[in-house]
Amino acid sequence: MKLIIKTTEDSKIIEDGPQNPVRVVHTTGTIDAIREFIRSRHQNGFLNLENMAQDNILRSAQIIPPGSSTGRSDVGAVMMKVASQLFPDITTISFASNGLRSLAPISSVAQFFPNILNLSFKGNEIRNYRDLENLSGTKKLPNLREIIFLDNPLRDRDIAKHKDDISYRSEITRLFPSIQYLDQQPVGPKISFGLGDIVDAKSKTASLPVPIRGNFFDSPDTQAMVLEFLTTYFKLFDTNRTLLEHMYDISATFSVSTNITISPTQRSKGRGGDNWSEYTESARNLSRLKDLSDRTKRLHVGNQDIVKEGLMPLPETKHDLTDASKFSVDAWQTGSLLPAVCIYIMVHGEYEQAPVRGRGYTKSFDRSFIIAPAPPNSSAAQHGWKCLIISDQLTVRQYNGPEAWQPEPELDVPGAVSSAVTSAFNAAGGAPPMTNTATGTTAIAPPPAAGVGPDPNQTPMQGISPEQHVKAQELQQLTGLNYPYSVQCLAAVGWDVQGGVILVNQERANIPADAWQVPRF
Known part of the structure; x- marks a missing residue:
């Protein structure tokens, strides 16, 4: 039978218990090489995992990194586990230039860094939106702020097909709804559609159906x-x-x-x-x-x-x-x-x-x-x-x-x-x-009840009493006539408002266009 010797510390990485999907069996030398590699690639919360196939530490240890079709599927999980133990404060990881055809090989980033803010997959070989689903959704990366897919066939092909990047950006923001920046450009403000207090602050989702209001x-x-x-x-x-x-x-x-x-x-x-x-x-x-x-x-x-x-x-x-x-x-x-x-x-x-x-x-x-x-x-x-x-x-x-x-x-x-x-x-x-x-x-002709209201700043015409002024504005409200014509109409009917309304309705077809109120916007 194959004899495997491992230290207590290695056991935490290699077999982490029933709830941890990492079940990697490597030699102690492999784990040590991965630790050395991670330390060499970390600086101030940024983990640079770009172009790992050319890294001398991994090549010396004969470790094939994620993205290669000939490597082990568990290498990415081991790297993320080691990184989370050594540097739990990591907020940004770049997987650029690794030949990744999907996000499956590095999907454990959601398990070990659920609060990651920035991810870059620039210069890989991702071709289909379904290959992003291993990391998509708010439940896996709820705080993800920025993601980069520049120089991937997925992005280039979609933009060439539609002659613009609207469809591409729409689909990426659907898959990663929390992001604020895509390919180093703002994705635009989120639209709440007036949901207001209906949106739950914790889950950031709306309780539907939203109550319906009238006009x-x-x-x-x-x-x-x-x-x-x-x-x-x-x-x-x-x-x-x-x-x-x-x-x-x-x-x-x-x-x-x-x-x-x-x-x-x-x-x-x-x-x-x-x-x-x-x-x-x-x-x-x-x-x-x-x-x-x-x-x-x-x-x-x-x-x-x-x-x-x-x-x-x-x-x-x-x-x-x-x-x-x-x-x-x-x-x-x-x-x-x-x-x-x-x-x-x-x-x-x-x-x-x-x-x-x-x-x-x-x-x-x-x-x-x-x-x-x-x-x-x-x-x-x-x-x-x-x-x-x-x-x-x-x-x-x-x-x-x-x-x-x-x-x-x-x-x-x-x-x-x-x-x-x-x-x-x-x-x-x-x-x-x-x-x-x-x-x-x-x-x-405009309907009588839909006239624009009188101007509250209108001053009485010369020779018009305050009571007549009020009646003129009332007729304006009821008929839609402007102020001068309202005064003229009321004068013709002895300042009787109801008589003025009747006269306007009778003569509406003959009233000139300039007699009606101009909208006050």
Whole structure:
């Protein structure tokens, strides 16, 4: 039988007990050589294990390091065990230039250095993402801050395939979610999506499902302006898209993308995919479009190009604005993001698409707008629009219903936002057109309840009493008229607010565009 002689100290390394997977049997000379090697490669918490095949200490002891196909699979585990005993304060290890084809040979680093901060695998032969799984995940290396895979076939091939490193960086950060630096570059800030206290500080995970809240507006002014904008926009989108030309800025952008994945709702009902033929020529799906000219062609710039080439080719639609539960609206002012202060709007909802080959379709959609106040002399203002569209992005999806955003009762939005959404949407169905007396053009009149609120800093007009001033601002709130026209209207009805409301509704079609309030952002 083979005789093996070992010291007590060597026994701790070679056979460490039933819970330790290290079961290495080496000679005392081998263990001593590994100790000497580790000491020679350590400095101030950094363990340099680069290019181990050329190390004189290991070559003299005839130790084949991890990465070689002819070496023992347990050498890496012995090295990590020895290193943890000699230098437990190690925070950084470099395995560069070792010919590693996977992380399996050195996977014991997670066992012996669970709090390691930095790892480098530069210049190895790693080719597939599955070869990283021996060390991936937050449970194995929860504190890992930086990892390097430069000069590996995995990285080089992925970047060459996709023409950029977006897919590669996304996959690595998925496998190693704790890292802050990848290949010596920041991976970007983590996005919490407003989870706040829902995220557990210790586990850094969210308790799901996250409570669902209702529509969000950062102020009553934003709410009024956005609801008026959306009801008018969607009505024209469904009935006469050519009138939308004046609503887009001359440098505005528009694009549409499609998500053709069959939704869980469709799958549960046994339905297959929808018809997407009418979107094929215009969809700007960047994950599929790699050619720069195709990407550029499908991004529409300017009001005329947007309407003629972007909106008109899309199939006919019908947005049921009488049921606000089918829509979710979030909107907030963006500060000085653009030259003018803007409002960012995100809408989730659904619409009925015109039948294709005799069959109609219900589509879900996401739409994001950036709108800004329309300058007084702009085409938008002359056609009765209070704001301009700066950016418009539309994503169309398989129908999945509105259940995802229906608020839990105790978390419903404060005040009367939900009822205001319903009121504004309902009003859009019957609002009479508004004619600009100067140009003769027609637009859809804003609903009475959705007017922008009066300016609290407005000073009374000359000859107007404080009581009349208050009534003028009340009429502004109820009708959407600006202050001078509110005063003029009330003077005509003997300063009766209700009479003023009736008069505005009766004459709405003849009220000029400049009589309506300009949004205060």
